[in-house]
Amino acid sequence: MKIIVAGTGYVGLVTAVCLSEVGHTVTCVDVNKEKIDMLSSGISPIFEPGLEELMKKNKYLLTFTLDSKNAYKNADVIFIGVGTPEKKDGSANLKYVYEVANEIAENIENNVIVVIKSTVPIGTNKKIERYIKSKLKNNVRVEVVSNPEFLSQGTAVRDTLHAQRIVLGVNSKQAENIMREVYDGFEIPYVITNRESAEMIKYASNDFLALKISYINEIANLCEIVGADVTDVAKGMGMDSRIGNKFLNAGIGYGGSCFPKDTKALHWLGNFYDYELKTIKAAIEINANQKLKLIKKARKYYETFENLTVAVLGLTFKPNTDDLREAPSLYNIPILLDDGANIKAYDPVGEKNFRKFYPNEIQYCKSLEETLKDADICFIFTEWEYVKNMDISLFSKLMNRPIVIDGRNCFELNKVKKENIVYESIGRSIINNINNN
Numbered sequence: 041m042k043i044i045v046a047g048t049g050y051v052g053l054v055t056a057v058c059l060s061e062v063g064h065t066v067t068c069v070d071v072n073k074e075k076i077d078m079l080s081s082g083i084s085p086i087f088e089p090g091l092e093e094l095m096k097k098n099k100y101l102l103t104f105t106l107d108s109k110n111a112y113k114n115a116d117v118i119f120i121g122v123g124t125p126e127k128k129d130g131s132a133n134l135k136y137v138y139e140v141a142n143e144i145a146e147n148i149e150n151n152v153i154v155v156i157k158s159t160v161p162i163g164t165n166k167k168i169e170r171y172i173k174s175k176l177k178n179n180v181r182v183e184v185v186s187n188p189e190f191l192s193q194g195t196a197v198r199d200t201l202h203a204q205r206i207v208l209g210v211n212s213k214q215a216e217n218i219m220r221e222v223y224d225g226f227e228i229p230y231v232i233t234n235r236e237s238a239e240m241i242k243y244a245s246n247d248f249l250a251l252k253i254s255y256i257n258e259i260a261n262l263c264e265i266v267g268a269d270v271t272d273v274a275k276g277m278g279m280d281s282r283i284g285n286k287f288l289n290a291g292i293g294y295g296g297s298c299f300p301k302d303t304k305a306l307h308w309l310g311n312f313y314d315y316e317l318k319t320i321k322a323a324i325e326i327n328a329n330q331k332l333k334l335i336k337k338a339r340k341y342y343e344t345f346e347n348l349t350v351a352v353l354g355l356t357f358k359p360n361t362d363d364l365r366e367a368p369s370l371y372n373i374p375i376l377l378d379d380g381a382n383i384k385a386y387d388p389v390g391e392k393n394f395r396k397f398y399p400n401e402i403q404y405c406k407s408l409e410e411t412l413k414d415a416d417i418c419f420i421f422t423e424w425e426y427v428k429n430m431d432i433s434l435f436s437k438l439m440n441r442p443i444v445i446d447g448r449n450c451f452e453l454n455k456v457k458k459e460n461i462v463y464e465s466i467g468r469s470i471i472n473n474i475n476n477n
Contacts, residue, residue, distance in 0.1 A: 041064065041116045041117060041221065041222070042065070042067075042114060042115050042116045042117075043059060043064050043065065043066045043067070043115070043116065043117050043118075043119070043222065044066070044067050044068075044069060044111050044112060044115045044117070044118045044119070045059075045066055045067070045068045045069070045118075045119045045121055046069050046070075046108075046118060046119065046120050046121060046122060046140045046143075046144075047068075047069075047070060047120065047121040047122035047123070047136070047140070047158075048068050048070040048072075048075055048076070048079060048085070048104070049086070049121065049122070049123055050086060050088070050191070050193060050196060050297065050363075051121040051122075051157050051158060051189050051191070052068065052070075052119070052121025052122065052157070053068065053079075053084070053085075053086065053091070053121075054088065054091065054189075054191060054196045054197060054200055055119055055121050055157055055189065055200065056068045056102065056119075056121075057091060057094045057095055057098065057102065057197070058094070058197065058200040058201050059222070060094075060098035060101040060102050061094055061097075061098055061201065061225075062201075062224075062225025062226060063101070063225055064101065064222070064225075065101050065103075066101060066102055066103070067102075067103040067104075067105060067111050068102065068103070068104045068105070069105055069106070069107075069108045069111045069112075070104070070106065071106065073106060076104045076105065076106055079095070079104040080104045082095060082096050082099060086362065086363075087360075087361060087362035087389050088193065088194070088196050088197065088361065089194065089195075089197070089360055090197040090198070091196070091197055094197060108143045108147065109143075109146075109147045112143060112144050112147040112148050113147055113148065113149050114149060114150050115148060115150065115152050116150070116152060116153070116218075117152065117153045117154075117155060117218065117219075117222055118144060118148075118152060118153070118154050118155065119155045119157050119187075120137055120140050120141070120154065120155065120156050120157060120158055121157040121158055121189075122136040122137060122139075122140055122158055123136055123158070123297075124136070124137065124158050124159055124160055124301075125301065126300070126301040126304055126305065129308060130304035130305060130307060130308040131161070131304075131305060131308045131309070131312075132159070132160060132161050132301070132305045134160060134161075134164065137156070137158055137160060137164070137168065138168070138171065141154075141168050141171050141172050141175075142171075142175060144172055144182075145171075145172045145173075145174075145175035145176050145177065145182075146175065146177050147177075148176075148178065148180055148182070149178050149180065150180060151180050151181040151182070152180065152181075152182055153182075153183055153184075153185055153215055153218050153219070154168070154169070154172065154182060154183070154184045154185070155184075155185045155186075155187045155219070156168065156184060156185070156186055156187065157187055157188065157189050159188060159189075159242055159243070159246075159298070159301075159302060159305075160239060161239070161243075161305060161309050162236050162239045162240050162243070162309065163236060163239070164239065165184045165185070165186045165209060165235040165236075165238075165239065166184075166235060166236075168184050169182065169183065169184035172184070183210075183211060183212060183214075183215045184235070185208060185209060185210050185215050185219055185235070186207075186208070186209030186210075186235040186238035186239050187206070187207065187208055187209070187219065187238070188207055188238060188239065188241065188242035189242075190203060190204070190205075190207075190242070190245065192298075193296055193297070193358065193360070193361040193363050194358060194359060194360030194361045195360070201226070202228075203226070203228050204228070204229075205228065205229050205230070205231050206223055206226065206228050206229070206230050206231070207230075207231045207233070207238050207241050207242070208230060208231070208232050208233070208238065209233055209234055209235035209236070209237060209238025209239065210232065210234075210235070211234070211235065216232060242302075243302055243305070243306045246298055246299055246302040246303075247299075247302060247303050247306050247320055247323070249287050249299065250294055250299040250302070250303050250320075250323050250327070251319055251320070251323050252286075252287040252288065253287050253291075253293070253294045253299075253323075253327075254293075254294075254322070254323040254326040254327055254330075256270065256274060256287075256288045256289070256290050257290055257291065257293065257326060257327075257330050257466070257467075258326055259273060259290070259467070260290035260466050260467025261333075261467065263467040263468070264466075264467055264468070267469070268467075269453075269467070269468050269469065270290045270449075270466065270467025270468060271290075271449065271467070271468060273467075274288040274289070274290065289448075289449065290449060290466045290467045291330075291423075291447055291448050291449065291466055292330050292331055292333050292334060292368045292421070292447035292448070292466065293326075293327040293328075293330035293331045293368060294327055294357075294366075295357030295358070295365060295366035295367045295368065296357045296358065296361075296363055296365055296366060297363060297365045297366075299327075299366075300327070300365070300366040303320050303323055303324050303327075304324060306320055307320045307321055307324060331368045331371045331372070332371060332372070332375075333447065333466065334368075334372060334419055334421075334445045334447050335372055335375055335376075337445050337464045338417060338419070338443075338445050341417065341443050341462070342416070342417065344379055344380065345376050345379040345380060345381035345417075346379060346380030346381070347380060347381075347382065348380075348381050348382065348416040348417065349381075349382050349384065349414055349415045349416050349440065350376055350381045350382065350383050350384070350415065350416065350417055350418075350419065351384050351385075351386075351411045351412050351415035351417070351418040351419070351439070352369065352373065352383055352384065352385040352386070352402075352411070352418075352419050352421065353385075353386055353387075353408065353411065353418065353419070353420045353421070353422070353424070353427050354369070354386075354387050354390070354420060354421040354422025354423070354424050354427060354448075355367065355369045355385060355387035355390035355391065355393075355394045355421065355422065356369075356387060356389060356390035356393075356422050357422070358422065358423075359422055359423055359424045359425065360389075361389070362389045362390050362392065362393050363393075364390060364393050364394060364397075367390075367421070367422075368421045368447060369385075369390075369394070369421045369422075370397065372419065372421065373385075373398070373402065377398075377401055377402070382403070383401075383402040383403065384402070384403045384405050384410070384411045384413075384415065385402050385403070385404055385405065385411065386404075386405045386406075386407065386408055386410070386411040387422065387424070388426075390422075391404050408426060408427070408430055408434070409434065409438060412434055412435065412438040412439050413438050413439075414438070414439070414440045415438070415439045415440060415441075416439070416440050416441050416443070417441065417443045417444075417445065418435065418439065418442075418443065418444045418445065419445050419447070420444070420445070420446040420447055420448055420450055421447055421448070422448065423448035423449075423450050427448075427450050428450045428451070432451060432455060432456060432459050432461075433459055435459065435461045436459055436460040436461050441474075442459075442460065442461040442462065442474065443461070443462040444461055444462065444463045444464070445464050446463065446464065446465040446466075447465075447466060448466075449465045449466055449467075449468065450465075451463070451465075453465075453468060453469065453471065456471050457471055457473070459473060460473050460474060461473060461474065462474055
């Protein structure tokens, strides 16, 4: 079976590499020459734990090319894994999906199954099938299958190889059988449904998780007012099997490539059909406000950040990724800079991408210690392991004034209480030991 994957971003590349891991020969197609050159030399253009190692392990099963014409020509199965970025109105931009669909229609010479892995609005698979058939250059049969992905950045390889389900939206038994053959090496249960339901499963799943995060953040904000501890609250909630303990970590909101655009896309779709999804609308609003929570907390200690040295720990939207999309750092650092702050930041993975936005405006440090040295306040935006496992006494030893504003609840309060610092987190009590010593 000749498998082609269009797109070498998170979805496309991880899909291709994991298919090779179970023995398939896979060709990846992209329009970006720099990416293809990197991939051909065994280098992943994205940081994702375990991905580059699998690329090298399965290098004889993986091919990377710019030549879509020859790649699609005799394909049996073509996966579309290109981006569907957010438009200004919140809807999904399907430009790249249609570009690939057009290339497929012009070049295929065999009957083919086209699999849409990209997250697309409900009804898109049907439209893409109709579009391809209208543009066909040869007399071949095409069927489009919805096969949404459920990977998370930082755990994408594991999420693909050991997924909790494989969702297939199909219109025929033949398409189902071919897809089962593709996934024969994966011991994962199937959900077989129609294409619209498969598309909705993706949106409903992602948006439910975004709702869960937004809910616990709302509870955390109220905990701060009434004197409760959101960590204990979340623990008590999570022990209920009907609720579960995942996605109940209070913080400064969700980011990344999925939750922000998927909540907005489903909300837009509802409005398009004159139906308002009130819960999704609320999640979007809560998340926007939550990202600025740390700045509001910091204003209690400094009316202005002018000429202050501000330490920033973590730039990416979550650990184990170099992805900055919708990262809180990109919302907070511009405010600090506009206020005249001198920023020192440390993120060993995210620095390269962050430099594209701020090449010279902030000081990029090579260690946690260098970042904290002589700082007047510290913001924690990402819960990297190096932060969670750090020696907390470094705040008081290195900082000019040890004020720590933690957006990810990295430290246990009983340990922080022993230190000579001011410590504010999300949904927990404020610790101010500076004046007690």
